[in-house]
Amino acid sequence: MPDRPGNDRRDDHSPDLAELIRYLAVNLVDRPDEVRVELVEERSANVYELEVAEADLGKVIGRGGKTARALRTVVQAVAPRSRKRTLVEILE
Numbered sequence: 001m002p003d004r005p006g007n008d009r010r011d012d013h014s015p016d017l018a019e020l021i022r023y024l025a026v027n028l029v030d031r032p033d034e035v036r037v038e039l040v041e042e043r044s045a046n047v048y049e050l051e052v053a054e055a056d057l058g059k060v061i062g063r064g065g066k067t068a069r070a071l072r073t074v075v076q077a078v079a080p081r082s083r084k085r086t087l088v089e090i091l092e
Contacts, residue, residue, distance in 0.1 A: 017075060021048050021088060024071055029056035045085040048075070052090075060090055 018037045026032040034053040039046060052060050061068045072088045079086035 017046075017079060017086065018048055020078065021050055021071070021075060024074065025050055025052060025060055028059050028067065029053065030059070031056055044083075045087050047087045047089055049089050049091055057090070057092060
């Protein structure tokens with residue numbers, strides 16, 4: 001199946017996952033300008049590091065970690081199937 005027109009990336013991870021994580025986080029926090037998402041490629045996993053303002057940390061994690069778990073579930077649902085795991089890490 002060919003890539004969509006204008007999509008030049010052909011690597012094994014989706015270039016849209018970081019943008020999806022950023023979009024979801026921006027809509028949860030009070031300081032959207034301080035949301036950062038960075039992809040760190042490890043040997044066995046693609047790790048997306050999510051950083052938010054310290055005051056917004058609780059909003060991204062949620063009560064009992066429910067929001068963080070839901071965010072990770074959404075990412076797993078749309079992550080491409082590959083040998084590498086896809087992880088979302090929330091940095092403190």
